[in-house]
Amino acid sequence: MKKEHLRSLILVIVILSISGGALLVQHMYGKRSSVLRVHVEVEGNCILDVPITEDGTYVVREGTLTVEPEKSRETVETVETSGTVETAETSKTDGNINVIAIEDGSVSVTEANCSNHICVKTGNISKSGETICCLPHRLIITLTGNGEVDGFAY
């Protein structure tokens, strides 16, 4: 009788420690896989798909992507202080421009030269499934999370 108790206990402890170890590893290294991704489409073409944890500023010009180096963020900020409406008018000749900023786990369109600026007014998005749309430029930013298990059993 005692032997059987001991065997069961050892079996349970072994399985628990193996799965517990796996859980621990998953917790430490698995974070990256469960992170949200920023997915940007222009006219149905995906032009950007990066994890939300990577801070950065991206400029979309006429449906093509140019990654802004750090120094250009300052120019963006200086432009912002001079007023969005003005920059929108002055940069009209450069084509359709949206500036997408990924910062501290949220995404926003900081600047655009579209007609209604709804994308800029949408503000920050940070949850799975949220979107920013710029209809004049046919640009859609979506936050995609990968498959969280949902559903339960009795």
Added chain:
Amino acid sequence: MRTDTARRVALLGVFVALGMILSYIEAMFPIVASMPGIRIGLSNALVVYLLYNCDWKDACIYQVTRILLSFLLFGNLFALTYSAAGAVCSMTVMLLIKRIKRFDTAGVSACGGLFHNLGQFLVAYILMGAAVVTYLPVLVFSGVLSGYLIGWLSALLMRYNIMKD
């Protein structure tokens, strides 16, 4: 006693009712209810009890009736698939492990809990694809732990054998 069919039917009916109430009660614990696929499995204590104090047929009848009744009451087809897969796996494994007589009640129950969750995992894998693999360690951990504790609980219950007297 086995010949007394009416008594057996009545007692199994009581067991099924008790099992369903226990499932309901444990669903009210907020921490447990918030984790998909994780249950304490209080109603499984009765399966182990039946497995040891009666025979495997009683335990199987109990499982089938309980799962079908849950389906009729809550009408969740997914839940039916999951619990049926879990029950088939755990019953098979518990019968085998009980037969080799190497483990005590809690050990048998722990294996039952483990394979209950593995059965559900298999269904989830078929239905939802490879994304559920990340959930496997949680299922293994919780299945073994709750199965072991439930095994102790049913060992305590087994001192009171109402099926035999």
